[in-house]
Amino acid sequence: MCGIVGYVGREQAAPILLEGLSRLEYRGYDSAGVAVCSAGEGRLEVAKAKGRLKILSDMLHGGADISGTTGIGHTRWATHGAPSDVNSHPQVSRSGRIAVVHNGIIENYAELKAFLKEQGIPFASETDTEVVAQLIEYFLETDKVGLLEAVGRVLRRIEGAYALGIVSADVPGQIIAVRKDSPLILGQGQDFHMLASDVTAIIQHTRDVIYLEDGELAVLTTEGIQCYSQLMVPIEKKVSHVDWEIDAAEKGGYEHFMFKEIMEQPDALRRAISPRIAEGQVVLEDFHLDEAYLKSLEKIYIVACGSSYHVGMVEKYIFERLLRIPVEVALASEFRYMEPIVTQRTLVVVISQSGETLDSMAALREAKRLGAKVLSVVNVVGSSIARESDQVLYTWAGPEIAVATTKGYSTQLAVLDLLALYLGRLLGTVSQETYDQGVAALEALPEQMERVLERREDIQYYASQYFNHNSVFFIGRNLDYAMGLEGSLKLKEISYIHSEAYASGELKHGTISLIEEGTLVIALGTCGRLFDKAMSNVAEVRSRGADVLALTTESRQEDMAHAASGVITIPDAAEIALPSLGVVPLQLFAYYVALMRGCDIDKPRNLAKSVTVE
Numbered sequence: 001m002c003g004i005v006g007y008v009g010r011e012q013a014a015p016i017l018l019e020g021l022s023r024l025e026y027r028g029y030d031s032a033g034v035a036v037c038s039a040g041e042g043r044l045e046v047a048k049a050k051g052r053l054k055i056l057s058d059m060l061h062g063g064a065d066i067s068g069t070t071g072i073g074h075t076r077w078a079t080h081g082a083p084s085d086v087n088s089h090p091q092v093s094r095s096g097r098i099a100v101v102h103n104g105i106i107e108n109y110a111e112l113k114a115f116l117k118e119q120g121i122p123f124a125s126e127t128d129t130e131v132v133a134q135l136i137e138y139f140l141e142t143d144k145v146g147l148l149e150a151v152g153r154v155l156r157r158i159e160g161a162y163a164l165g166i167v168s169a170d171v172p173g174q175i176i177a178v179r180k181d182s183p184l185i186l187g188q189g190q191d192f193h194m195l196a197s198d199v200t201a202i203i204q205h206t207r208d209v210i211y212l213e214d215g216e217l218a219v220l221t222t223e224g225i226q227c228y229s230q231l232m233v234p235i236e237k238k239v240s241h242v243d244w245e246i247d248a249a250e251k252g253g254y255e256h257f258m259f260k261e262i263m264e265q266p267d268a269l270r271r272a273i274s275p276r277i278a279e280g281q282v283v284l285e286d287f288h289l290d291e292a293y294l295k296s297l298e299k300i301y302i303v304a305c306g307s308s309y310h311v312g313m314v315e316k317y318i319f320e321r322l323l324r325i326p327v328e329v330a331l332a333s334e335f336r337y338m339e340p341i342v343t344q345r346t347l348v349v350v351i352s353q354s355g356e357t358l359d360s361m362a363a364l365r366e367a368k369r370l371g372a373k374v375l376s377v378v379n380v381v382g383s384s385i386a387r388e389s390d391q392v393l394y395t396w397a398g399p400e401i402a403v404a405t406t407k408g409y410s411t412q413l414a415v416l417d418l419l420a421l422y423l424g425r426l427l428g429t430v431s432q433e434t435y436d437q438g439v440a441a442l443e444a445l446p447e448q449m450e451r452v453l454e455r456r457e458d459i460q461y462y463a464s465q466y467f468n469h470n471s472v473f474f475i476g477r478n479l480d481y482a483m484g485l486e487g488s489l490k491l492k493e494i495s496y497i498h499s500e501a502y503a504s505g506e507l508k509h510g511t512i513s514l515i516e517e518g519t520l521v522i523a524l525g526t527c528g529r530l531f532d533k534a535m536s537n538v539a540e541v542r543s544r545g546a547d548v549l550a551l552t553t554e555s556r557q558e559d560m561a562h563a564a565s566g567v568i569t570i571p572d573a574a575e576i577a578l579p580s581l582g583v584v585p586l587q588l589f590a591y592y593v594a595l596m597r598g599c600d601i602d603k604p605r606n607l608a609k610s611v612t613v614e
């Protein structure tokens with residue numbers, strides 16, 4: 001989705017903005033632009049270009065062609081109006097003296113645009129953002145107020161979700177930042193201040209950040225940051241320190257971020273798991289949901305999108321087995337429209353790597369409105385979902401740059417596995433044996449995953465056999481089915497191969513009609529107690545001509561080899577750890593297939609890293 005960066009200080013702004021935008025490229029975009037103010041001349045220069053950031057950067061000779069020490073930059077992911085130079089941000093007012101970058105959607109823009117047109121104000125673009133720039137200028141001219149007040153008046157009229165960065169040629173040396181339902185952070189440096197939609201854009205310059213809350217506004221100058229509440233009352237904000245290293249957001253010799261992040265999973269799991277296990281017990285520090293409340297729970301709702309939703313599908317099986325509490329998994333985009341049955345005895349678990357997914361955020365608010373407590377599992381510290389939850393468990397995966405999540409997914413699984421064991425013990429629903437096995441399995445997980453990664457050449461070989469297929473089915477039961485959902489999504493999103501995941505038993509209720517000579521079926525059979533069933537399903541599709549690549553545990557390899565055309569194995573482990581281990585070959589398979597098909601792995605078409613629009 002769109003990215004924002006802004007800088008005010010003593011250095012030339014344009015090169016800093018372009019560099020910041022390059023760190024936001026991973027979020028997905030179709031055009032880019034910058035606006036820079038030069039104090040002495042009261043001049044505002046804007047440069048924008050459709051396509052990759054490199055086009056803009058080359059056009060400006062790396063920023064050297066545009067001078068000034070205050071500026072804002074943007075990467076746009078089109079919503080209102082096609083990708084084009086004119087629709088790119090920054091959007092400017094009629095006089096060209098106000099420039100605005102915006103993430104989100106102004107829902108009532110059509111009505112505001114009609115009003116401004118009636119006042120004789122012409123529009124250059126099809127964007128909702130231009131309305132903001134024009135409206136600021138309208139209030140400046142008609143109401144004769146200052147810039148801050150004009151922005152305040154605009155905020156009282158616009159509806160929707162927005163993070164805004166605003167500069168004016170008449171007040172050079174100042175950026176106004178505003179946020180509502182879209183992420184925006186402020187960076188505090190020595191002699192400079194910054195804003196960004198994502199910490200990766202500013203981490204090279206400062207790690208001291210301020211998180212703006214919904215409706216808050218800030219004025220950034222070289223000397224400082226002044227924040228204001230929604231009512232425009234000056235407020236003091238806490239400065240937080242981000243402990244991510246810049247290297248974590250760089251490729252470090254790998255060809256793709258996705259591959260780097262797949263390989264980082266054992267370490268990410270160590271960070272997520274080790275501090276939470278002590279002497280064979282799950283210890284959740286800072287976990288303050290009340291014991292009496294947890295014991296009174298009648299239902300758990302897991303709400304998320306995409307891969308995070310798939311984590312929820314795995315955890316439904318694990319939670320229900322260990323806790324004997326009904327668990328419902330809902331797509332966050334559906335949750336608030338389905339009149340969910342949520343009471344004060346429901347715990348809503350929101351899973352989100354970015355912590356900024358708009359649908360998940362909206363579901364969180366709906367859950368709270370209905371009286372539930374919300375526990376979130378989030379990677380990005382200080383993100384909106386983390387801040388609005390009653391309880392947050394961080395995954396500590398480090399920055400995830402590739403659009404397709406990998407370490408984000410596996411650390412979410414690990415954290416929820418730990419939570420399931422913790423609650424199972426608290427509620428007395430899990431046997432000592434299962435608890436001990438589960439804890440031991442999670443402790444062993446990073447090392448076992450290293451073994452899976454060491455055998456990546458086997459997966460590469462199978463990818464070379466199958467990368468030309470146009471349609472792939474993933475089948476499995478129970479945990480294997482839930483894992484298949486993620487394997488299938490990974491494959492389709494980065495390799496553009498059509499793929500479906502089915503619960504094996506459901507195949508014969510319709511979908512089996514699609515199985516024909518040579519169809520690739522990836523059969524997942526890691527779950528020991530269901531292994532015989534997995535074998536029957538392999539036989540079922542093979543007898544209809546399918547080519548079957550199976551995934552199972554080492555101890556079952558031989559049996560499976562009789563039934564399938566190829567077998568990939570993972571180490572034997574307690575059930576709770578199987579999806580975490582099993583997903584790795586599926587991630588690698590998707591990666592190698594996409595590589596062989598020449599796809600843009602880190603930035604798949606039409607996709608964005610963090611989906612901050614509905």
Ligand code: F6R
Nearest residue numbers: 306307308352353354357404405
């Ligand atoms: C797929 C992927 C997406 C995200 C989804 C939710 O590889 O990354 O499906 O899982 O957009 O994002 P978060 O977890 O940030 O809420």
